[in-house]
Amino acid sequence: MQSDPIFKTSAAADAANLREYDTEYADFSWDAARKLIDGLPGGGINIAYEAIERHVLTGHGPQIALRWIAKSGERTDITYAELSLLTNRFANVLHNCGLEKGARVYSLLGRTPELYIAALGSLKAGCIFCPLFSAFGPEPIHARMEIGGANALVTTTRLYKRKISDLRDRLPELRTVLLTDGDVEGGDPLPPLMAEASEMFQTERMKPEDTALLHFTSGTTGKPKGVVHVHEAVVAHHITGRLALDLKPGDSYWCTADPGWVTGTSYGIIAPLTNRVTMIVDEGEFDVARWYEILANEAINVWYTAPTAIRMLMKAGGKAAKGHDFTALRFMASVGEPLNPEAVVWGNDVFGMPFHDNWWQTETGGIMIANFASMAVRPGSMGKPIPGIEAGIVEISKDGATELTKPMAIGELALRPGWPSMMRGYLHEDARYRKCFLDGWYLSGDLAMRDADGYFWFVGRSNDLIKSSGHLIGPFEVESALMEHEAVAEVGVIGIPDDTAGERVKAYVALKPGFEASDALLLELIGHARKKLGPAVAPKEIVFRENLPKTRSGKIMRRLLKTRELGLPEGDISTLESDER
Structure with missing residues (x-):
């Protein structure tokens, strides 16, 4: 693998946020990263404040925070100032419905502005937010809402009728259903509640270890696992967006992941907004021509997508990209599963730059290993650990976890615990959570190798070998x-x-x-x-x-x-x- 072609990055890498990996890795501290977020005046922390309010207070309210592209192609812009007021109203709606700090608010929505307003408004109100993928069927929805003890749900009338109404008797803790587009029995219409709610709201002061987000990941057998993340996770979301995705204030940024998945929340909402970029959100599903048009017409600077989507673009052939202007694009990254080397090469051929693979999990909350803008890319490699992350390859035996130092030795990819976005537990499954840690390592369950230059290479899940x-x-x-x-x-x-x-x-x-x-x-x-x-x-x-x-x-x-x-x-x-x- 070390003999694979090495792709140099573009000239834009000279201005990358992380310019010299070894030096910045050695000098990094999480305390320094914490100073890059503001914290609430007078103390406390809240993800929504870091994503919105601090930018408004520093004069950036007129900047577009979110540009929504409807299925029809119609565009709607929401500035940081407008997002502040809309999330204030939503937070007040929650309080007016009797939902206080710590209440569990779920969303079952497509990629519409209401989803982003609900996510940030819930966090602003001190509630725990849990996004659900809108294509889930009733039983997956029920399992996740039951495990998490959902108190409120934000959804549409169509989704409520098709997937929720028959579940109400089985969800005794669900007190409130807010409907974004209508009024049916069992739900309250959200638009009039938003119109009546005040635009003034004082962001809840949260402690760093207060729960903020609940994400679900599939178990090999049995029920899905509820992964708990806290407000201090924003420190990792912010710095990894800056270092691994090279986000800069004012960028046009497109993360194609749905917020129903952890990527769509961590890097489709929190990381971009804390780094003050303009997020592009497409309501439509994958379409080759539409995607190329968005990349060109929105002058996307940073694009974060999935290997499946890249393979589908490859499948359509390079001719589909012809005639589009991608000169604004300076960085492309991939996540979700390992990126095959030929996809990296294809990106270089079509866009003049490689895709940069990275690795993380729902449990890690944020990117842990990445190919950085200033680093040469080795196709097929996950890259190197984020500054602040100590990664190793370990062998598990009856005697414990032993780190393997020989280059390209296969073992389990493990991390030293302690980064801010690390999960704080599996909901109601303490024993399962404890089994993830051994001898001072977090065990990822993924098998990998590390070459002589410190690049990590994915092998497979431990049970896939x-x-x-x-x-x-x-x-x-x-x-x-x-x-x-x-x-x-x-x-x-x-x-x-x-x-x-x-x-x-x-x-x-x-x-x-x-x-x-x-x-x-x-x-x-x-x-x-x-x-x-x-x-x-x-x-x-x-x-x-x-x-x-x-x-x-x-x-x-x-x-x-x-x-x-x-x-x-x-x-x-x-x-x-x-x-x-």
Whole structure:
């Protein structure tokens, strides 16, 4: 892997927020990072204050905070000053409904301004905010609202009728439903309540360890896990947005993630606003032509998206990008699952700059490892740890966790605890939370390697690792090799039991338009993989699929491929987006 091509960054890297990695990593302190946020006058902390009020108080109220692009293409601009007043009104609505500090406010909305106002208004009121993805079905919604003890829900009349009304009797703690666009039995119309509410509101003074956000992540089996984050997480959101995404005040920034996922909250709301950028929010779903138009027409400076979306753009071909002006674009980043090397190369070919992969989890709350604007990019690598984060590769045995220092040794990716956005618990699951820590390390559950220069390389989830004839095979490596073939759009790789080898490698492949599944193509792909990987690592079996099972955030569900292969219980599949059995 260390011999892979190294992409130098663009000339804009000379003005990057993080210019010299080794020096800034050595000099960094979280105390210094805390001084980059203001804190409330007179003491206390509140994420919403750092995202909005401090900019208004320093004269930046007229700057556009959020530009919303409706499905129709119509644009609506909300300035920081207007966002301050709208979130004040929403905070007052919550208080007028009897929801005080610590109440749990959920949202079930598409990417509309009301979602962003509800998120920030809830935090401003001292409530705990939990976003739900609007495409969830009733049972995933019920599980998350039940676990979190939802007190209030902000949603639309359509979503309420289809997904919530039949759940009310099973949610005894749900006292208030606010409807953004109508009035039905069981809900209160939000627009008149907003109109009647005062524009004056004193932001609640919160303690650093007060709970602010609740995000859910799927469990391998059983119910989803509620991940708890606190107001001090804003320190990490702010500094990682500045260092890992190179956000600068006044930037035009587009994070394509829905706030129903942690990326869409941490880096689709908090990090950009605390860094005083203009956020572009698109209500529409993925569309190749629309995305290229947004990048060009909104003069996007920083673009944060997902590998699935990048692969879909690649699938459409480079011609789709022709005729658009991307000269404003200076930094592109990817998150959600490992970014295959060919996607990094493709970005360089089409946009004149590579995509910068980074790694983090719902549990870490913010970016932990990244390819920085000023660093050379090694395609396929996650990059290096954020300043303030100590990362290591550890081996777990009955004696504990032992750090592996040999370059490219495979082990579990682990972090030293203590950063501000680290989860403070799994809701109601203390024992499960404690199992994440061992011998002074947070155990991520991801397998990785670290090369001699300190770059980290993703191997797979610890339960994804394939052990075949004495070889340890990471599915990502096999997937990346197959992705290099011109016919391949997506790949999922698993290990299945084998009497002789222990496990054998099996790949599920979805093809690009214009390519048909055939025995000839199957043999070609097997030969391609053997040439790239060698016979010990290459898949012994390849199956063509129309689609691969993916979460709604775009991750290919290898676990689901394997459980179906073995006829095992599927566990929590509430986040499943696409599937072709």
